[in-house]
Amino acid sequence: MKIDIILCGVGxxxxxxxxxxxxxxxxxxxxxxxxxxxxxMAQRGGDVQSHLxxxxxxxxxxxxxxxxxxxxxxxxxxxxxxxxxxLNKEEGWVITNENPFINIPNYPEKxxxxxxxxxxxxxxxxxxxxIALDLGNPKGTNMVVLGAASKYLKIDIEKLENxxxxxxxxxxxxxxxxxxxxxxxxxxxxxxx
Amino acid sequence: MEKLLLLGDEAIAQAxxxxxxxxxxxxxxxxxxxxxEYIQASKEAKxxxxxxxxxxxxxxxxEAALGMxxxxxxAMFTCKHVGMNVAADPFMNSAITGVNGGLVYIAADDPSMHxxxxxxxxxxxxxxxxxxxxxxxxQQEAYDMVHYAFELSEQFKxxxxxxxxxxxxxxxxxxxxxxxxKEQNKVKLPENPKQYILLPVNARRQYNELLAKQEDMxxxxxxxxxxxxxxxxDKKIGILACGLAYxxxxxxxxxxxxxxxxxxxxxxxxxxxxxxKLYEECDSILVLEEGQPLFEQQLQGILNKGKKVMGRLDxxxxxxxxLSPAKxxxxxxxxxxxxxxxxxxVAPRPxxxxxxxxHADTYRALNEAVADYSKGRIFSDIGCYTLGALPPYNAINxxxxxxxxxxxxxxxxxxxxxxxIAVIGDxxxxxxxxxxxxxxxxDNIPVTIIILDNSITAMTGSQKxxxxxxxxxxxxxxxxxxxxxxxxxxxxxxxxENVKVIQEEIAYQGVSVIIPRxxxxxxxxxKRKEERQKQKKQE
Numbered sequence: 001m002k003i004d005i006i007l008c009g010v011g012x013x014x015x016x017x018x019x020x021x022x023x024x025x026x027x028x029x030x031x032x033x034x035x036x037x038x039x040x041m042a043q044r045g046g047d048v049q050s051h052l053x054x055x056x057x058x059x060x061x062x063x064x065x066x067x068x069x070x071x072x073x074x075x076x077x078x079x080x081x082x083x084x085x086x087l088n089k090e091e092g093w094v095i096t097n098e099n100p101f102i103n104i105p106n107y108p109e110k111x112x113x114x115x116x117x118x119x120x121x122x123x124x125x126x127x128x129x130x131i132a133l134d135l136g137n138p139k140g141t142n143m144v145v146l147g148a149a150s151k152y153l154k155i156d157i158e159k160l161e162n163x164x165x166x167x168x169x170x171x172x173x174x175x176x177x178x179x180x181x182x183x184x185x186x187x188x189x190x191x192x193x
Numbered sequence: 194m195e196k197l198l199l200l201g202d203e204a205i206a207q208a209x210x211x212x213x214x215x216x217x218x219x220x221x222x223x224x225x226x227x228x229x230e231y232i233q234a235s236k237e238a239k240x241x242x243x244x245x246x247x248x249x250x251x252x253x254x255x256e257a258a259l260g261m262x263x264x265x266x267x268a269m270f271t272c273k274h275v276g277m278n279v280a281a282d283p284f285m286n287s288a289i290t291g292v293n294g295g296l297v298y299i300a301a302d303d304p305s306m307h308x309x310x311x312x313x314x315x316x317x318x319x320x321x322x323x324x325x326x327x328x329x330x331x332q333q334e335a336y337d338m339v340h341y342a343f344e345l346s347e348q349f350k351x352x353x354x355x356x357x358x359x360x361x362x363x364x365x366x367x368x369x370x371x372x373x374x375k376e377q378n379k380v381k382l383p384e385n386p387k388q389y390i391l392l393p394v395n396a397r398r399q400y401n402e403l404l405a406k407q408e409d410m411x412x413x414x415x416x417x418x419x420x421x422x423x424x425x426x427d428k429k430i431g432i433l434a435c436g437l438a439y440x441x442x443x444x445x446x447x448x449x450x451x452x453x454x455x456x457x458x459x460x461x462x463x464x465x466x467x468x469x470k471l472y473e474e475c476d477s478i479l480v481l482e483e484g485q486p487l488f489e490q491q492l493q494g495i496l497n498k499g500k501k502v503m504g505r506l507d508x509x510x511x512x513x514x515x516l517s518p519a520k521x522x523x524x525x526x527x528x529x530x531x532x533x534x535x536x537x538x539v540a541p542r543p544x545x546x547x548x549x550x551x552h553a554d555t556y557r558a559l560n561e562a563v564a565d566y567s568k569g570r571i572f573s574d575i576g577c578y579t580l581g582a583l584p585p586y587n588a589i590n591x592x593x594x595x596x597x598x599x600x601x602x603x604x605x606x607x608x609x610x611x612x613x614i615a616v617i618g619d620x621x622x623x624x625x626x627x628x629x630x631x632x633x634x635x636d637n638i639p640v641t642i643i644i645l646d647n648s649i650t651a652m653t654g655s656q657k658x659x660x661x662x663x664x665x666x667x668x669x670x671x672x673x674x675x676x677x678x679x680x681x682x683x684x685x686x687x688x689x690e691n692v693k694v695i696q697e698e699i700a701y702q703g704v705s706v707i708i709p710r711x712x713x714x715x716x717x718x719x720k721r722k723e724e725r726q727k728q729k730k731q732e
Contacts, residue, residue, distance in 0.1 A: 010542065011544070023365060024198070027198050027367060032367070033198075034364055034365070035365040036360055036363060036364035036365075037364070038307070038363070044545060044546070044547060044577065045544055045545045045546075045547065046542055046545070047542045051364075060440045060441070060442075060443035060444040060447070061440045061444035061518050062360045062437075062440065063441075063517055065518035065519060065522075065529070066517070066518070066529065066530060066531055066532050067529075067530030067531045067532040068532075078539055078540070078542075079542075081535060081536050081539045082539055084532055084533040084534065084535055084536070085531070085534065086532050087532040087533055088532070089533050092532075103542070104540055104541075104543075106540045107540060108538040108540060112538055113538065116536040116538065120533065
């Protein structure tokens with residue numbers, strides 16, 4: 001079993017936290033993993049990405065080869081498109097929040113961006129921001145998206161919840177539950193499709 | 194057996210702690226920053242009394258590391274690749290002095306320039322200085338190699354370089370660590386009292402000793418076992434895969450076996466006998482290097498009259514940028530998978546100054562203050578404020594190397610292009626700006642130097658700045674007149690005053706310093722969060 005994941009977004013949107021949660025879960029499961037991230041200058045409002053590779057065999061490259069990514073998990077729709085060259089075009093999934101994060105003057109029309117995402121064979125595009133907001137956790141978008149993606153991750157959602165507990169545990173039960181609830185709400189979206 | 198999930202950088206730091214490190218010395222720089230940070234945050238390191246504060250710059254850091262080694266203890270130095278340029282003087286000469294306690298230099302390169310201004314390959318430095326170089330291909334190897342590097346350093350009495358790149362530094366993986374940490378060395382001065390006195394008479398002798406060690410270093414590269422030869426039947430191509438390149442090669446053979454012989458090299462000097470076997474048995478050689486074509490060039494020779502050597506020089510691999518599984522696969526003529534193209538509507542999203550950043554207010558004031566002058570007179574430097582080059586600010590005209598703002602502004606002013614203005618960050622100023630300021634004062638050049646004081650080294654993620662609380666006294670001490678050291682607060686509400694201050698100092702026909710002072714917001718938020726957590730704990 002192997003699964004190659006790209007998590008992406010804009011600096012500060014929590015893409016790297018999602019990566020940390022999946023990694024933690026994979027480690028608990030005794031899988032081999034490699035997780036490459038963007039640090040430094042790019043984090044200042046630029047595009048950030050993480051290549052996360054899980055396998056029951058040893059992994060060679062830190063980067064996912066072109067055309068072999070199983071799932072792109074994005075908190076922002078245009079960012080999901082940026083990594084399409086990595087996607088397995090037949091079997092790969094794109095799971096993304098539908099609301100643009102606009103911090104550049106030439107951001108394309110939202111509908112055109114979403115149309116491009118929907119052109120991908122397997123995709124879920126949904127309003128994760130709204131779900132997070134309705135839960136009273138406006139910063140929880142990344143967890144909602146991760147929840148939706150969890151259906152295709154080959155990792156039990158309980159394992160992800162345990163990982164959330166171990167990563168956010170020191171911040172208190174309230175933070176842990178807010179994240180877990182966001183995760184579950186995202187999963188419901190995927191389960192309904 | 195304990196397995197930790199660690200970044201390559203963290204694996205190196207943990208290994209150093211476990212290998213009996215007494216001190217780490219460095220200046221922040223992507224992708225090396227997390228190495229000292231890990232040790233600064235480690236309870237274990239604190240208990241062991243391992244020193245880990247940031248230095249002013251890479252040169253002072255490396256010299257202090259050399260001093261700790263002189264006193265017999267194990268020391269580590271870290272920097273990003275361009276930091277090697279700053280530390281080049283102690284670096285080259287430390288190969289001549291040799292070491293006493295184990296001394297390991299970590300050079301973190303950034304091919305593809307994710308967060309850098311060039312993609313220089315630090316292995317050239319190691320090769321030039323003729324010291325052993327290790328180039329781990331994964332996090333576990335990085336951990337193991339730090340232990341070995343200290344042993345090798347003490348065995349050969351030489352500093353050892355470990356060269357890593359962004360993909361290893363900032364990639365996390367499970368690492369098995371040794372828990373039987375080595376005790377720190379005791380203070381013990383070098384046996385030869387002349388070892389560190391590089392008078393020509395001593396230096397000549399020491400240089401000959403360095404030359405004499407080379408054969409044994411090659412033997413170590415062959416015998417240690419990090420370098421491996423994998424034989425295979427198809428000798429039309431033999432593959433020399435260095436460091437991380439080996440991973441990209443193997444990624445192409447997850448389902449099948451590579452039919453060509455492979456020499457994996459992660460320890461230099463080059464294991465001559467292993468390479469000779471590859472060269473003699475194969476019709477052509479494909480050289481895979483993550484970085485610049487150092488060994489490809491050496492193997493090819495100036496006249497390139499031997500066997501066919503393929504790699505970055507002949508275009509088999511693109512000349513610039515980091516490697517990838519696909520680049521390597523294509524070089525071998527393999528069918529590589531492809532994803533979907535990026536839709537044309539996808540716009541680049543470059544990094545930018547944060548919302549409410551103090552630098553933004555300074556740039557708005559500066560732009561207005563110089564609006565009546567012709568363009569092209571703002572010399573800037575390396576840091577978050579480099580982003581002032583981008584819209585909407587378009588505020589600066591140069592960014593070259595740490596400290597170059599002040600000295601380039603000086604040179605341009607001396608060419609008759611006046612007024613000139615330098616924009617430099619607080620930490621960059623104490624890194625390499627102070628000596629340039631002294632040049633300005635000594636020559637009494639009319640330049641205006643804006644030292645952006647956000648009280649932190651911001652770009653690399655909020656490291657303590659050596660400049661904090663010292664800038665005015667440094668400038669005054671260097672000889673800038675007190676009334677021309679002006680402190681302003683970069684906030685919208687002070688915009689008009691700030692513009693006026695900048696204009697007044699530009700008009701002054703001497704050296705003036707303006708210090709816009711306001712804390713970095715990322716840092717401020719981090720600090721407040723930490724305080725809140727501390728408070729919560731106390732409750």
